[in-house]
Each structure stands twice: as structure tokens, then as C-alpha cells.
Amino acid sequence: MASYEVIVIGAGVVGTSVAWHLVELGAKGVLVLDRTQVGAGTTAQSSGILRTHYSVVENVELARRSWKIFDRFAEVLGDEDASAGLVKCGYLIAAPQGPKLEALRASLASQQAMGIPLQLLSPAEASAKLPICRFDDAALIGFEPEAGFADAYLVATSFARAARRRGVKIVEGVEVQQLLLQSGKVAGVATSQGRFDAPVVISVQNIWATDIQRWTGITTPVTAERHTVLALEGPEPYSYAMPVYKDLGSPGMLYCRSYGGRQMLVSEGAAGQTLAAPDNEQGDVPMDVVAELGAQVAERFPSYETAGLASSWTGVYDVTPDWNPVLGALPEVPGLVVGFGFSGHGFKLSPAVGRVLAQTALGLPTDVPLAPYALERFRSGRLLSGRYGSGAVS
Ligand SMILES: Cc1cc2nc3c(=O)[nH]c(=O)nc-3n(C[C@H](O)[C@H](O)[C@H](O)COP(=O)(O)OP(=O)(O)OC[C@H]3O[C@@H](n4cnc5c(N)ncnc54)[C@H](O)[C@@H]3O)c2cc1C
Structure with missing residues (x-):
């Protein structure tokens, strides 16, 4: 058994961005677990298109902030070998x-x-x-x-290498099988290679976010x-x-x-x-x-x-009912932060999303309000629907 400050489940382009932003924001003791390999989930299938064009203005802002990172990728990561392609x-x-x-x-x-x-x-x-x-x-x-456009696999592996160089532990071939709770709060994860403790877990599992429903009973509409x-x-x-x-x-x-x-x-x-x-x-x-x-x-x-x-x-896309992601803490389970449901347009948002999820996990103010992306919207009916109707333009 080992203890960490934050555990990230999933090493796609979102999870590796989260990991890099966690250390960038000062976190010590970050563990990333992936059942397969870095970038081998849906990230490897991405068409890689980058634009700020959206009908949902919240997405425009996340895409704009992300573009600033893509545009100076090696410099921002502090790694001259990093490339977004x-x-x-x-x-x-x-x-x-x-x-x-x-x-x-x-x-x-x-x-x-x-x-x-x-x-x-x-x-x-x-x-x-x-x-x-x-x-x-x-x-x-x-x-x-x-x-x-850029190369999502290259971005994920670049984020992963830069995070590893700064002390993040990324372990491939480990399946998270259960979220562990103590007195209703996150205590860690049970995996195919034993138990790892942490008071904060970030699930960025894409289509496999249905695990959250199995582990917590909270409906994940993806x-x-x-x-x-x-x-x-x-x-x-x-x-x-x-x-x-x-x-x-x-x-x-x-x-x-x-x-x-x-x-x-x-x-x-x-x-x-x-x-x-x-x-x-x-x-x-x-x-x-x-x-x-x-x-x-x-x-x-x-x-x-x-x-x-x-x-x-x-x-394969991880589609939610309004074709927009769920981002932020789940208040029902203190210590659990999620990012899923990118509905075919998550690559272009991944740098800014990684940062706001890292900020949430560390209890810092987020660059943009995450209330519009709350899971709660599917219960309240305040959906984040775009003007173009269903589809990945959003
Ligand atoms: C065909 C296609 C075209 C696309 N085109 C674009 C585009 O042009 N522009 C754009 O912005 N976006 C695009 N997207 C969307 C974008 O690629 C995705 O939103 C993004 O790559 C998702 O990254 P992710 O990290 O959320 O997911 P993933 O890369 O799927 O990573 C999730 C990881 O979690 C791991 N995992 C899950 N459950 C567990 C568990 N229990 N234990 C351990 N590990 C676990 C998986 O192994 C996986 O590696 C496209 C997607 C597809 C499929």
C-alpha cells in the first residue's frame, strides 16, 4: 500500500494533462493509473482538430485557453522535445x-x-x-x-513525459477496480495491483466513466x-x-x-x-x-x-445527452473529481480542462466557472445545449 496526494484514473490526453497541471500547480505525490497505456484509449483515435468555434460560449473560452497552450506547447511544458504536431x-x-x-x-x-x-x-x-x-x-x-489540427497521441505522451520528469508516477497496465471510501469520503482506489491511498481521486476515464456509477451509485449519463x-x-x-x-x-x-x-x-x-x-x-x-x-x-x-x-x-466518443462534458467535483462524494463526456470534441479542450480539474482537486479557484458543466444539470434540466443540435460541433 502507498499513499499519494492525488490519484488520477486514466492516462488519455485529459488524464496526462491533469497530471502535468497538478505538478505545475505544486502538487507532490501524484499517481496516474491506466489499464492499458498512455494515450491508448480513445485519444489514439482522435482526428485532432483544434478550433475555438463553438456555439456554447463556455466551450469557446476553454478552447481559447487550450489553443494558447497548443500554440507554444514545448515552451509551456518546459520540454524542448515536446510536440503537439x-x-x-x-x-x-x-x-x-x-x-x-x-x-x-x-x-x-x-x-x-x-x-x-x-x-x-x-x-x-x-x-x-x-x-x-x-x-x-x-x-x-x-x-x-x-x-x-494536431496529434492527440503526441500531446498525451508529451504531457506524460513532462509530468514524469517532474515526479509524477504513471503506471500502465493497472486496472482500477473500486473507489475506496471512508466515512463517505474518498480514501483511495483498489486495483489489479493492490490498494493505493489518496484523499483525492480524479476520474478521467472517458467511455469507461460508467465505472463511477458502479462504484458510487451516482448516475453517469455517458x-x-x-x-x-x-x-x-x-x-x-x-x-x-x-x-x-x-x-x-x-x-x-x-x-x-x-x-x-x-x-x-x-x-x-x-x-x-x-x-x-x-x-x-x-x-x-x-x-x-x-x-x-x-x-x-x-x-x-x-x-x-x-x-x-x-x-x-x-x-468511439463518450457522449452525454447535451454533447458536452461533465467537469468538476461530485459533491455527493467528497474527494472525487470527474472529467468525462467530451462527446467527440475533448482534444481541443484538454489543456484547459486538465488545468481546471487540477485546480479543483487542489482546492484552488478555477480559471473558468465549472457550474455550467456540473453533473447536476442532467437532473435539473439546465442542459448545456448548443445551437447546432446533437453533434460534436456543440
Ligand atoms: C474518431 C474520433 C475523432 C475525434 N476528433 C476530435 C477532434 O477532431 N477534435 C477534438 O477536440 N476531439 C476529437 N475527438 C475527441 C477526443 O479525441 C477525446 O475527447 C479525447 O481524446 C479523450 O481523451 P480522454 O483522456 O478523456 O480519454 P481516453 O483517451 O479514452 O483515456 C481514458 C483512459 O482511461 C483508462 N481507464 C478507463 N477506466 C479505467 C480503469 N478502471 N482503470 C484504469 N484505467 C482506466 C483507459 O484505459 C484510457 O486510456 C475525437 C474522438 C474520436 C474517437
Whole structure:
């Protein structure tokens, strides 16, 4: 048996960010436990898109704070070998006349009011940035220059290395089997390798946050949802200089970005396949799904009518009823702090989320109020719903 100041369950991009921020804020004795390996959960499946565009202003603020860390990642971590793999190509979002137009207009206006660098583009200006795409039907186009994509696995392993160098113990291959309580307060965890004591436990378990319900009886409304991602090789390259593109006019609210400087990575921002139990194993990618997604791509990128399928994979989102995360302490169990339910958009928030969860665990004031993200909202009905409806735009 060993005692720690804080135990973190889960070494994904959120857990490793939490661990690094804990030491950065002065914690001594931090233990991170993961059943598998650093970054081997859903983090390894991320499309890695970074933007501050959200219709939920609380998310805009977390994304803005996170971007400042991604943008100077090695410097912030104090590790010249750290890398986020950042490609700063910008983020372009467009809507035709129709149901998403007013949501886009309002979201862009609130971003501008918050002082986020943003340009409104004409279809010709958008075409100059992304010539392989057609914008003839676009009624509104926003472009965020301080955005792009990065490598979530690289970020997680960089956070982990920087945390380890500063004394955090990260142990892989250990399953947490029970949360231990004493007089109703957190006392530690029981694991596949014995018991570890701590007065504070941070659960950042993603789709496996259902464990919290099993351990405490507190309902954790999170569903595992599988999504398909394709890499397409078209006749015209999707180069690194071309922005990430969000198509609010397509049925699946497609997102696209460069993959390897030549191919297109594409997926849908809408609901996926609900799984009966948490499981991040690879699922099937049936040809009819490829054909359906490919048809949506060809509608927007005409030359991709003849694109070939270079590769495909699946990834699993931890989806809550309002497609936004649960962040903060659970008052029913003193000493328990949670961060789950990132609903397909947690990578871009992970630096700021790591910091506010670390602050919560250490009893410090948080950079942003966490009340909007409280689990309580699912009981009170004060949901954190975005203007775009269900989906990872939020
Ligand atoms: C296909 C796909 C595309 C995405 N695209 C984007 C995007 O473009 N932009 C964006 O911002 N976000 C995106 N996301 C979301 C983002 O990647 C995730 O929100 C983020 O990586 C989640 O990190 P995490 O640390 O919460 O979870 P995970 O990486 O899943 O880590 C959780 C860890 O907890 C461990 N664990 C769980 N239970 C236990 C236990 N009992 N004992 C020990 N260990 C345990 C697991 O082994 C796992 O390693 C995408 C996600 C997917 C799947």
C-alpha cells in the first residue's frame, strides 16, 4: 500500500494533462493509473482538430485557453522535445441557406465579441484558401486563422513525459477496480495491483466513466458511440496549407482536413453507432457507409468523385445527452473529481480542462466557472445545449 496526494484514473490526453497541471500547480505525490497505456484509449483515435468555434460560449473560452497552450506547447511544458504536431492551417466553416445558418451567424458573432481572430469570407476568398472545395451555395463562411489540427497521441505522451520528469508516477497496465471510501469520503482506489491511498481521486476515464456509477451509485449519463473516419486519396491533394473545413450544409455535418499533406481525412459530426457497453476496439467499416460518406464528399469536393479509399478506421466518443462534458467535483462524494463526456470534441479542450480539474482537486479557484458543466444539470434540466443540435460541433 502507498499513499499519494492525488490519484488520477486514466492516462488519455485529459488524464496526462491533469497530471502535468497538478505538478505545475505544486502538487507532490501524484499517481496516474491506466489499464492499458498512455494515450491508448480513445485519444489514439482522435482526428485532432483544434478550433475555438463553438456555439456554447463556455466551450469557446476553454478552447481559447487550450489553443494558447497548443500554440507554444514545448515552451509551456518546459520540454524542448515536446510536440503537439500542430499544423496551423486555420479552420473554415460554411453554411448554405437553411437550418444551420442562424446558428453559425450567432456563433461567429459571439466569437468576435470575445475578441477571437475571425474573418468572414466571400465564396471567392474561401475558394482561394481551399480550391478543391465548392462554395457557390454558401450563405455565410467564417475563417479562424488561429486553428488547425494536431496529434492527440503526441500531446498525451508529451504531457506524460513532462509530468514524469517532474515526479509524477504513471503506471500502465493497472486496472482500477473500486473507489475506496471512508466515512463517505474518498480514501483511495483498489486495483489489479493492490490498494493505493489518496484523499483525492480524479476520474478521467472517458467511455469507461460508467465505472463511477458502479462504484458510487451516482448516475453517469455517458454513452459509447462509434464513428467512422476515412482517408481519401483524390486527384487533387488536400495539402497542409489548406484549412480544416466544416460543412454545415451536408447531412452528416462533415469535417475534413489534410492527412499526411496529400490525402483527405473526413468524418461526420453527427450521431454515430451507439454501443451497448464501453469498447474502443476497431469496428467494421461497411462499404455502404464508405459509399454514403464518399457521396457527401463528392457533393462538396467535385474532383473527389473519383477519389480512392486509402484507409479507414473507427473511434468511439463518450457522449452525454447535451454533447458536452461533465467537469468538476461530485459533491455527493467528497474527494472525487470527474472529467468525462467530451462527446467527440475533448482534444481541443484538454489543456484547459486538465488545468481546471487540477485546480479543483487542489482546492484552488478555477480559471473558468465549472457550474455550467456540473453533473447536476442532467437532473435539473439546465442542459448545456448548443445551437447546432446533437453533434460534436456543440
Ligand atoms: C474518431 C474520433 C475523432 C475525434 N476528433 C476530435 C477532434 O477532431 N477534435 C477534438 O477536440 N476531439 C476529437 N475527438 C475527441 C477526443 O479525441 C477525446 O475527447 C479525447 O481524446 C479523450 O481523451 P480522454 O483522456 O478523456 O480519454 P481516453 O483517451 O479514452 O483515456 C481514458 C483512459 O482511461 C483508462 N481507464 C478507463 N477506466 C479505467 C480503469 N478502471 N482503470 C484504469 N484505467 C482506466 C483507459 O484505459 C484510457 O486510456 C475525437 C474522438 C474520436 C474517437
